[in-house]
Amino acid sequence: MKTLIANGKIPLATHYNKDRSIKWSVKDKLLLGLSLSEYLAQAFRNPLNWIFAVIFTFGGYVTITRFLFGLGYVTHSSYDYPWGLFLGFGLFVMVPLSASGFMLGTTVEVFGRDDFKPIERLALLNGLLGYLFAVVFLQVDLGQPWRLIYPMFVSLGPAAVLFLVAWHVATYLSVQVAELVPAFAEMMGMPKLKAFIKSMILGLTIAGIILSTLHQGALGALFTYAPGKVHPLWYSAPFQWFHFFCSSIFAGLSMLIVVSTICKKTMAWRCDKNFLTNLDRLTLGLAKGATLAMVTYLVIKLIAIAHDGDWGYLASGWGQWYMLEIGAGVILPLILFTVSIRNNLPGLARFAALIAVLGIALNRLNTALITFNWKLYQEIPHWREVVISITVYSLFIVVYRFILYRLPILYTWKNDEETAS
Amino acid sequence: MEHIPKYLLSTFIAMLLCFSSYSTIALAGDGPDEVEIDSLAQLYEPVYFDHAMHEEVTESNCAFCHHHTLGTKIVDENCMRCHAESGATDEIACQECHSSNRFDAEYLNKLYADNTLYHRDKVGLKAAYHIRCMNCHEEMGAANGCQDCHSRTDTGDKFFHAGTYAPPESDKPAGGGH
Amino acid sequence: MKSMNRRKFLKGSLLGGAAASVISKSKNAEASASFGGYPEAMGVLVDLTRCVGCRSCEAACNKEQGLPTPGQSFDDLSVLDHERRTSEGAYTVVNRYEIPGQDHPLFRKIQCNHCNEPACLTSCFVNAYTKTPEGAVIYDPTVCVGCRTCMVACPFYVPAYSYSSVLNPVIKKCIFCYDTRLKFGRPPACVEACPREVLTFGKRKDLIKIGNQRIKNKPDLYEDHIYGENEVGGTSWMYLSSAPFEEVGFDTHLGNQPILSYVKEFLTVVPMVLTIWPALFAGFHLLATRKDKQKTEKKSEI
16 A cells, blocks of 8 residues: 555545546545556455455354354353353444444534544544444344344334333434435535535434433443342442443543554555644543543442442452452553643553453453353353354454545545536 | 952942941941052053051051041141041042142132132142152152052153153253253 | 524434434333232242152143153153253253252252243343233243343243244243143143142232241241242242252342342433433533634624
8 A cells, every 4th residue: 555655646535636637436436546456456465354364254154154053053052141242242342332423423513622523533433333333243143133123113122221222223323324424425525415414413413422321321231130140249230321331431432542543553544634643632632531431430330339238249259350350441541541641642542542442341241241140150152153253343344444445534535526617 | 468359359449438438437447458549540550559558557547648537536736726626527538628620710719719718728639649648658668759659651651751752862951051 | 613503403402302202211110119910810839848859840841832852751860960940942840959957859840930020021122021910921932033131131040042943043931831721721731740739820819828828837847938929029930948948049139129120220311311411412512612602703793
């Protein structure tokens, strides 16, 4: 890619080429302005794509076997542990990490913080793809995925928490798609479509934050159904929803820092000056938001333990594991964020964000899999579950990259339509 | 008592049962020598109950099995609360008080209709036999397995997936899964 | 630069409120109210002092519900050497428990307890479970999506899933023989099969009286507690035991609240967020863009 840019193949960011002799077609926009052979050549040169090729070949096959031979073939068919990695990782970890969508949407559109605009679209895309692939993981996990619409149109069970999750995720996906339509409309030269969405952006954003508060909370509330099964330190009937909602705030912000760092390091050619020069300042800004959420989260976590009188559990093995999760997963990144904000160290903030993301993943996996059935035996997921999870996540990365290369997310589309005679 | 051919025995028992209700207090040797219990026989063959031998074992205290209904001394403290002075009744055989349709709607509705009925927890006939017989067998160390008293019929073998209907050797866990 | 005029504000908050209220739930969350079961519901009292582990109930259930041929025959008592749970091929199992200080083991029959306020029913987002007035908690496999939340929710670890099926995996559990018997007022197959009437079938409220009477008649034999009378809001299948219940494999830490009450705390938050968030965030927006509005007004004045 770098050689192509060095040789003058500038990445597409306008409707016309430099001297307005060629109007870029959809195919050009898809192939980044390269010819098909040039495009394929650069794809083959990328070693990451070789890794993906291996993953998709083997992992793709294993994923197909899930649908050919049933869940019993790719899981341990456990009645005591009905949920495995597909939900434990694919849903419960990916959804909080995708909270960047409503966070940045609210920051820019509701709070009017236009200084966060350069990173807003990346946050929205992170949110959309995260939720979309959470649904993909769900479809892999459901016993009868073709019945996905049943809770919405066939047989409704409105008292169930999962009912809320189903409706909200479905509605929120639409909101997120709508929020990204302006980027698509810019690239495709559809100004009316963009204006239409822009006219409802406040309503969409507020809908987004309502939906997100509730479904992030609802994912936590799902575990309130199992008071005896989740370890008391990870369980709180009144506060579980808030633990998950509050942690999703700093999860989304931290994930955004991580993703923007990856973009800066691996696809700087696609990022424009607007994005790159503001990124360090934005990173510290996101870190500030994350620290506020982290402090709130820690306080409510302590209150939850006090509320149920679970202090005694801290002395046990599980208690030590809990303190490790809180210490390394929340307190450590909190300290690092604070230091980075105080001393203007965006690099340290990026490191802290990575630890925070891992801390969130650990918390969700602890709640859903590791401390679940803490009184029973421990269950390690089937290796095929691991393979399929890696495969679907790789697909997520590939789709993410595909869109980032094309849509004006990391760069600004120069609208040169008006200057045409 | 020597073993008498079954067909003769059944006639003799039938005759005896017809006349047994006339006695007020049971005496040794009053009861039938053997009773064929076959009213519930389906999964298992009928039971050939050696009544005479059991009379000896209980030293003719009929109350061990027949409660107070034969006029002999009651053993159960709970019963004595009301039946200490109770004499014999007309109903002697187990099936005359213990229903073989204990949980049918008809029986249950009758139960719920009468609020004055004290013995609401009376077991059905099958349970009456099994509880009465097995508890004592356990205490006395007598044989207490299902087939020790009645062997399984072909229907029974099918029901239990046993004998000729047994599944092939497998390491599939029974009530399998985790 | 956004100018916040009244029309846009109304559009915004209405859109937000409408989008969210479509999914608003009208759950009547009275923390103190609980269902307590249908008054004329049937139940079964399981008297563990009578059970000898003959497994006739398992055989009867297998036949009545058309379950697959078991791995071992039902008269094979060696299966009692391991603790088993219900599975897709066995809606009920009997386990043996050695009791310290007692010379003979106790046997426990495990099956769906048909709770008054079932956790499975509470958690199902396609309304696949129904608590019938006769007391059975039945399941509709034609709407089940296979999310398996009910398996997470059931405190007794009862529902099993037919993972082996590719095209129609569904939940498998005891349904109190509702379709074939209970609906017509007849007792379930296991009750009929049991030779020692370990299982007493009758009206739930009557069974509680019977249970208490048995305890009163033999206080040295029975534990002074009917398990299931109040646990998790009360269950239709209840137990009497001659040993402490935790020694016979029961979970004695479940509490008397139905599982639903643990979820109600979140369910009450839902309508609050749906109604408060639109106005709250519209208000934040007005606050945040106040200075911009002042700037534009100042410009127009000049």
